[in-house]
Amino acid sequence: MAKTTTKSAKKPAAKAATKPAAKATKPAAKATTPAAKASGASAKSAxxxxxxxxxxASAKSAxxxxxxxxxxxxxxxxxxxxxxxRVFARAAGLDHSETDVWGHTRSPEYMARNPAHxxxxxxxxxxxxxxxxxxxxxxxxLANKHGLEKLYPKAPxxxxxxxxxMFYLIGTxxxxxxxxxxxxxxxxxxxxxxxxxxxxxxxxxxxQKAAIAAIAEPLEVFHSxxxxxxxxxxxxxxxxxxxxxxxTLEFLAAIDYALPQWAKEYMTAIEKKLGKAYAEPxxxxxxxxxxxxxxxxx
Numbered sequence: 001m002a003k004t005t006t007k008s009a010k011k012p013a014a015k016a017a018t019k020p021a022a023k024a025t026k027p028a029a030k031a032t033t034p035a036a037k038a039s040g041a042s043a044k045s046a047x048x049x050x051x052x053x054x055x056x057a058s059a060k061s062a063x064x065x066x067x068x069x070x071x072x073x074x075x076x077x078x079x080x081x082x083x084x085x086r087v088f089a090r091a092a093g094l095d096h097s098e099t100d101v102w103g104h105t106r107s108p109e110y111m112a113r114n115p116a117h118x119x120x121x122x123x124x125x126x127x128x129x130x131x132x133x134x135x136x137x138x139x140x141x142l143a144n145k146h147g148l149e150k151l152y153p154k155a156p157x158x159x160x161x162x163x164x165x166m167f168y169l170i171g172t173x174x175x176x177x178x179x180x181x182x183x184x185x186x187x188x189x190x191x192x193x194x195x196x197x198x199x200x201x202x203x204x205x206x207x208q209k210a211a212i213a214a215i216a217e218p219l220e221v222f223h224s225x226x227x228x229x230x231x232x233x234x235x236x237x238x239x240x241x242x243x244x245x246x247x248t249l250e251f252l253a254a255i256d257y258a259l260p261q262w263a264k265e266y267m268t269a270i271e272k273k274l275g276k277a278y279a280e281p282x283x284x285x286x287x288x289x290x291x292x293x294x295x296x297x298x
Contacts, residue, residue, distance in 0.1 A: 071096040071142075072123040074110075078185075078288035080247040083281045084135040085120040087243050090277035092148050136166045139240040152240050165226045165233050165241035169248060173218040177251055179211035184254045185292055212255065223262050231269060238270050243278075246270045250282060254289045 073089065073096050075082040089096050104110055105117045113131050114121050121133040126145065132138055140163075143152035153159050182189050183204070189195035194207040222245060226233045233241045246267050252259060259267075271278045 070125055073098045074101045074114075074119055074121040074123075076100065076102050076105075076119050077281075077284035079119065080251050080285055081135045082120045083247040083250065083285050084244045085122070085138050086281035087247065087274065087278050088139045088142070088151070088240060090280065091238075091243070091274050092142065092146065092151060094142065094146065136170060136240070136244060139243070143240060150237055151234070151243075153234070158235075161226065162233065162239050162241045165222065166244055168218065168221070168226075169241070169244055173215070173222075173245075174248055176211045176214045176218065177248055180208055180215065180257070181251045181254045183208055184296075185251070185289070212257065215252075215257065219260065219263060223260070227266075232266075232273075238273055242270055243274075246278070247282075247285075250285050251289075253286070254292065 071089070071094055073085060075086060075098055077100055086098065101110060101119060105114075105119060111117055113123070114133060116133060118133045120135055120138060121131055122138050122142075123131050124141075127141075132141060140152065142148070152162060178187075178190070179193060179195065181187075183195055195204050197204075222233070226241070230236070232238045233245070238246075249259065249263060249267055271282065
């Protein structure tokens with residue numbers, strides 16, 4: 001009984017209140033229909049265009065991210081050769097993954113991809129064989145691929161100087177640094193080196209001493225010729241040659257080499273300019289050197 005009463009009591013009130021109001025507003029609704037239609041169509045069109053633009057931007061961003069994140073880097077943390085590419089990838093803002101392959105570079109899986117069993121090595125779909133090793137070649141390739149002119153200028157003359165500095169480092173300075181520091185770092189020396197032979201320890205010590213003495217000359221060449229009064233080899237900003245040189249000089253701490261003042265300031269300036277991009281990989285190298293020296297002193 002209560003249900004029926006409530007239902008019947010509501011119905012007349014609802015009819016009385018809403019019917020006249022509905023009739024009164026109908027003409028107004030008709031009058032505004034053309035404007036509403038036009039406004040609705042315009043809003044719909046604008047929304048459609050905005051959505052299309054957003055989709056396009058999102059697709060472009062996805063393609064860019066996909067291209068960048070495809071890079072995989074195999075590396076050894078204590079190595080300055082590896083440090084170069086690790087610093088570069090960070091400084092360039094490249095999305096990449098790192099795998100520490102310490103003790104695995106001669107495994108069948110690694111050798112199948114990299115018969116030279118070297119690090120650093122990158123894996124990238126755009127490469128003819130899918131992989132690339134040698135730190136300078138890796139930095140050149142990635143700088144070319146991503147248009148990183150700030151780190152590797154396109155102008156032929158400027159680029160030639162960067163290339164010359166890197167090749168001079170690899171061909172002249174780094175062999176001296178390796179002969180001087182590898183024994184202290186417990187790294188195996190290259191075949192053909194006295195340190196790799198069965199020569200008397202005195203002969204090995206002589207070769208190491210000669211290498212230490214030889215470092216000063218190429219260092220001065222970098223200072224007077226390649227930098228030539230500029231903050232960096234690349235000019236106002238560090239280039240890939242600067243990254244390679246600064247990383248190489250890190251190893252000299254293993255033998256407490258007395259760097260000239262300009263070299264100390266140069267390394268400080270690069271780390272300041274590149275920030276964490278340099279400091280994080282450098283910390284791994286410095287940590288290893290500190291560990292080795294503590295073991296030797298124990």
